[in-house]
Amino acid sequence: MVENNTVSVSKGVFVFKNNFKHTSMLSHGNTSKMFSKNLWHKEFNLLWNSISEDIEVLTCNMFSLMTKDLLSYIRQAYYNSSVCEIPTAALLTGINMPDHDKQFKNLKRQIINDVSPHVALLNSQDCSSVKSLMDNMVYQFLNNSGWDKSSNGNFGNNFKKSQLNLSLLERWYENLYYTKNKSAQPINKNLLIVVLPNFESFNIGVLQKFILIASSYLQKLPFLFVFGIATSISTLYTAFPYHVSSKISIKVFKNESSIHLLKKILENVFLNSFCAFQLGGKIFNLFTDIFLFYDYSVNNFIQNIKYTMMEHFCYGNAMALCSLDRNDVKNTLNIFKSEDFENVRHLKSFRQLVESESYQNQINLLTNDVYLKGVIFENIVILQKYIRRLHIFLRCLYILVSDLPGHPLGKHLYELYATCVSEDVTKTPQYQECLRLLSFQSQNNLCVKLNEIVAILDESINKNSKRTQMKEFYSKIKDYIILLNDLNDAEMDVVDESISPNNSFTNCTDRKSLKESLLLRTKSRMEPLTKYAKLRKDILETISSNFEIHLVQPSSLCFYEIFFFDDISIQNKIIGIHRTAIHTALNDPQVYLQCNCCKLNNSHSIKPKMPDICITYKLHLECGKMINMYDWLQAFLCIIDSSFNAENNTNSKINPQYQARFTRAVAELEHLGFIKSSKRKADHVSRLTWGG
Amino acid sequence: MASKQSALCQTFPCRENQIQQLWNLFGHVDEVFPPTVYIYGGPSTGKTAIVTKFLEILDIKHAKVNLIECYTAKILFESILDQLTGHELDLSTGAPYAKCDNFMDFIDHLQKVSEKFGLSRSVIIMDKAEELRNMESNLLPGFLRLQELTGVSVSVIFLSEILFEKYYFRLNIVEPIKIHFPQYNKDELLEIISLDFDLARELVANNFNQPIEFDRDFFRNYLNVFLSVFYRACRDLSELRHTSRNNFIKYCEPIARNEISMKNSMALWKNISPILKSSLDVLYLRVTTDDSKRPLENLAENIELPFYAKYLLIAAYLASYNSVKDDKRLFMKYHGKKTKSQHDIKRKSKVSEKLNTQMGPGIFTLDRLLAIFYSILQDKVGFNNHLLVQVSSLVELQLLSLASDNTTLDGRKYKCNVNFYCIQSLSKMVGFNIRKYLSDFSHM
CATH class of the missing domain: 1.10.8 (Helicase, Ruva Protein; domain 3)
Known part of the structure; x- marks a missing residue:
């Protein structure tokens, strides 16, 4: 810029556009780059990307049914020409608010792709009045004109806010779809779709007016509304009086419940043998509890799992071994450095491994990296097999126990999973109870269940591999099914006739022997072991013995930490406890500041080096309902000013710097809501919290 | 001319009288239009349709505005001018024919337009005129005297669902000519x-x-x-x-x-x-679902709430429908023995209109809500953010409503919006005996 440009007769301020660019994108790249060289981060990225992709696909499919209905409704809404009410789709979405955003964005994208490029998504916070709602909607329609953006350009930007009204929209729409000859029917008129994701939080009065206005334009502008309703359809009826509700015709669509969605995601993404990262029982229970008790939000659930994964992989390069591919593990081990092996040695289960070995091997394990490499590889392969089988047998077990009366092992697969990874499920009393109940199963039921098990095994067994335990189990079950089918009901006669009834009581000479023989008889009658019962017993025993081998708890295996994460201490990071956090920050700042100067011996002591607000906070804890400002200031000065002496300094001047610091700290406390200025007593503030 | 009138009567049967009146006012070429006409009658009695059609048939220049749409007076003025001048919005700028921020501008521009286009014998139709009562106070008297103010012979037709007497709280009102569209029998x-x-x-x-x-x-x-x-x-x-x-x-x-x-x-x-x-x-509901048979089904059966949110809602209901002084007796384990007073005996014979549950929701503070919540919940729950978020999401769902203003961070007040039957089925779902904790029922 030339200097002369700013020479002016009058005094003025001149604006120079500099070349400043926002660096947020750059810095963001730096943080992810910080870890990108680490092995564990690569592995994490790989795994998380595949998981999030799976989830994306799954959620799309889940909603696709409803979306398909909705889209076909939208397409047909203006099919017959005489529409005098605004067609309205009411989506009952369920209350899990955090999930809605994504769903509605998806919906918008699909509508743009499939039906109409004109979609306006209105948020309640932008629509506090009719005017702002209109501005917002018209702006969105004018600017997101979909695919033919290049031809029209973003001309919406040229308008002032006050010009964005419906007559402008009407003009714009005519320009798009009506040819010069206005009488001719427009070709391929696209609908104007208005989506309100959260109906409940809109101002009802504004919405009523909006509907009336839109309906007055209905002949020229084909509007269609999509309301997302979180509670129930009756909110819609209560919201609108007749003269408004007669302007819309409602069609209700129902979402699938979020519990169902969670179940689907868990079963298809996390609880299968393709996902290397496994959640431990405690963590898993924590997450499902948060879901069921607090928020019903699938999105939060997934974010929680993501956080856990980050925490898991942060441990170090040892976690790079968390892969279900044997070759991957081999490659990773080959590029391991000695500190990486050291990282592995720090794992808890490594110690158990060392202790169980002979002396020579112990030394080898602790010092020889090459030897350790071999051991790790062996164990990882064992773990990989274990995880694969764990999930297969888990599903088998689930089929057996899911419909038992009383659900001793839980109704859902995820409940079963949580038990299996936290303890040996076969040793629990619930499992025994299940076996007992299973031994009453009818032939048909059992047959159906066995068939289902075979179907699962069918999917997961590699046909080409050599004979394994799995294959054996598979063929055994198949044999049993054949046997079961061969059993005819006609053959239900008694098999076990070893205790042939003595058809006479002749040898009973006295009462006692008669009684005994009668008792014996009733006993033998009690258990008429039919062929089926015998077979059933065999089947259950076979299955149960297999469960005992494969459904062991993961902590019994070496290096299980690489695949399983079960550190419950992250609970505090997942569930925010704001009051405790604020109290800790003010009471013991060292926890957050991590400095040595604020270290406290006991929680009541106050150090002058602490931040001012902490000092005032701790002092105010000692006071009652009302706090005298002057006393407070004195106490404050006592602490920060070592030369200060309360007794003889009553009339001396207070250092204004200290007083300013004090005033500021008090203002901060007031801002945080701990104190409030009081009109009842002069120079006093009232305390808003109680307890120390 | 008469043929046009009879054609109109045929498309709008049973409105011969009204059409005749309109005809008398606007149908004669050699007579001046009346300055203002006020047409009123219930919804869907054919006011707008007949007037618009009538003006179209007679080929009278007119501008029609729906006042619902005019959330600001600016839109009203500008759209009238646009229609009278036949101005088409330019899509590159979106500018109206003329900018009008207030009534004075409007009159000024109307005069100019009249010089340019000749506005005599033209009509402005203002639909949903009852909205004028909520708009700026000079609009109604201004439009009633539009001819007088502008000196242009523009006549104004108001269409409204209410009687003209309802506008009387404004001063300076000139009585217009009235036409009533009665309800059809x-x-x-x-x-x-x-x-x-x-x-x-x-x-x-x-x-x-x-x-x-x-x-x-x-x-x-x-x-x-x-x-x-x-x-x-x-x-x-x-x-x-x-x-x-x-x-x-x-x-x-x-x-x-x-x-x-x-x-x-x-x-x-x-x-x-x-x-x-x-x-x-299902009259007036306009439902096109298959289950239109029971449109107002129970809220509790439809809504899926997390476990603690259900308890929070129950606690909110209890806080709303119990008086504060009963809290100690209802929710504390050892509240001491209660001596029967005359008051209690009276309470037992309470008539149903005086029951707390019939009196409408009372206002309660967040502290009280949480205290009741912890008292009715069997298991121990930490006080955390997830729980607080539930409270605000209940407000968002309009199951609770905020009774204090948004500015106070501390001591917010709420009100419970759900009814007893809903809460009853909700508590049945979680296995909670609601009657035991309601002061109206607890003595039964």
Whole structure:
């Protein structure tokens, strides 16, 4: 810029556009780059990307049914020409608010792709009045004109806010779809779709007016509304009086419940043998509890799992071994450095491994990296097999126990999973109870269940591999099914006739022997072991013995930490406890500041080096309902000013710097809501919290 | 001219009087238009349709604005000017014909427009004129004296659903000429809806495979039956027309199935009357779902809430419908023995109108809500953010409503919005005995 440009007769301020660019994108790249060289981060990225992709696909499919209905409704809404009410789709979405955003964005994208490029998504916070709602909607329609953006350009930007009204929209729409000859029917008129994701939080009065206005334009502008309703359809009826509700015709669509969605995601993404990262029982229970008790939000659930994964992989390069591919593990081990092996040695289960070995091997394990490499590889392969089988047998077990009366092992697969990874499920009393109940199963039921098990095994067994335990189990079950089918009901006669009834009581000479023989008889009658019962017993025993081998708890295996994460201490990071956090920050700042100067011996002591607000906070804890400002200031000065002496300094001047610091700290406390200025007593503030 | 009038009367039957009045006011070429006309009558009595059609037929230049749409006066002025000048919005700038921020600007521009385009014998129609009461106070008197103020012979027609007397709280009002559009009576309704005959034919042809030929008498028969059920509940023409269309197909169904002959009107009546009765229940609701039979189903069965949110809602209900002084007795384990006072004895014989549960929700603070929540919940729960978020999401769902303003961070006050039956089924779901904790029922 030339200097002369700013020479002016009058005094003025001149604006120079500099070349400043926002660096947020750059810095963001730096943080992810910080870890990108680490092995564990690569592995994490790989795994998380595949998981999030799976989830994306799954959620799309889940909603696709409803979306398909909705889209076909939208397409047909203006099919017959005489529409005098605004067609309205009411989506009952369920209350899990955090999930809605994504769903509605998806919906918008699909509508743009499939039906109409004109979609306006209105948020309640932008629509506090009719005017702002209109501005917002018209702006969105004018600017997101979909695919033919290049031809029209973003001309919406040229308008002032006050010009964005419906007559402008009407003009714009005519320009798009009506040819010069206005009488001719427009070709391929696209609908104007208005989506309100959260109906409940809109101002009802504004919405009523909006509907009336839109309906007055209905002949020229084909509007269609999509309301997302979180509670129930009756909110819609209560919201609108007749003269408004007669302007819309409602069609209700129902979402699938979020519990169902969670179940689907868990079963298809996390609880299968393709996902290397496994959640431990405690963590898993924590997450499902948060879901069921607090928020019903699938999105939060997934974010929680993501956080856990980050925490898991942060441990170090040892976690790079968390892969279900044997070759991957081999490659990773080959590029391991000695500190990486050291990282592995720090794992808890490594110690158990060392202790169980002979002396020579112990030394080898602790010092020889090459030897350790071999051991790790062996164990990882064992773990990989274990995880694969764990999930297969888990599903088998689930089929057996899911419909038992009383659900001793839980109704859902995820409940079963949580038990299996936290303890040996076969040793629990619930499992025994299940076996007992299973031994009453009818032939048909059992047959159906066995068939289902075979179907699962069918999917997961590699046909080409050599004979394994799995294959054996598979063929055994198949044999049993054949046997079961061969059993005819006609053959239900008694098999076990070893205790042939003595058809006479002749040898009973006295009462006692008669009684005994009668008792014996009733006993033998009690258990008429039919062929089926015998077979059933065999089947259950076979299955149960297999469960005992494969459904062991993961902590019994070496290096299980690489695949399983079960550190419950992250609970505090997942569930925010704001009051405790604020109290800790003010009471013991060292926890957050991590400095040595604020270290406290006991929680009541106050150090002058602490931040001012902490000092005032701790002092105010000692006071009652009302706090005298002057006393407070004195106490404050006592602490920060070592030369200060309360007794003889009553009339001396207070250092204004200290007083300013004090005033500021008090203002901060007031801002945080701990104190409030009081009109009842002069120079006093009232305390808003109680307890120390 | 008279032919035009009779054509209008034919498209809008049963409105001969009103059309005649309009004709007298606007129909004569050599007479001056009246400055203002006020047309009023209930919803769907044909006000807007007749006036617009009337002006179109007579080829009178007019601007029509719907006041609902004019959330600011600026839009009102500018759209009137745009329509009178035939100005088309330029899509590159979006500028109106002229900028009008206030009434003075409007008058000024109107005069200019009049010089340019000649505005004598033109009309401004203001639909939904009752909105004028909520708009700026100078608008109504201004438009009533528009001719006087501008010196241009523009006449204004107001269309409204309310009596003109309702505007009297504003001063300086000139009485306009009034035309009343009364409610249609049963015969008139029958007359008008039977205009749907062609449409009904089309409808039947679209819905059934084999064509059913019917004559006007058959359709009128149906309408007679239909109106005998609905006329008492609803006089709104558009609603009746909508419902009659929906039910006509059902009326014809047995004929299409060859079960009942078209002549047998008695059997048809027997067939349709339960259907009409049930659709009387969903009158005005405009539902097109299959389960339209029970549109107002129980909220509690439909809504899926997390476990603690359910308890929070129950606690909110208890806080709303118990008085504060009963809290100690209801929620504390050792509240000491209570001596019976005269008051308590009186309370037992409380009439149902004085029950707390009948008195409407009381306001409670967040602290009280949480205290009750922790007292009714068996297991120990930490006080954390997830829980607080639940409170605000209940507010968002309008199950609770905020009774204090948003500015106070501390000591927010709430009100519970759900009714007893909803809470009862909710507490049944979580296995909680709500009656035990309501002071109205606890002594029973």
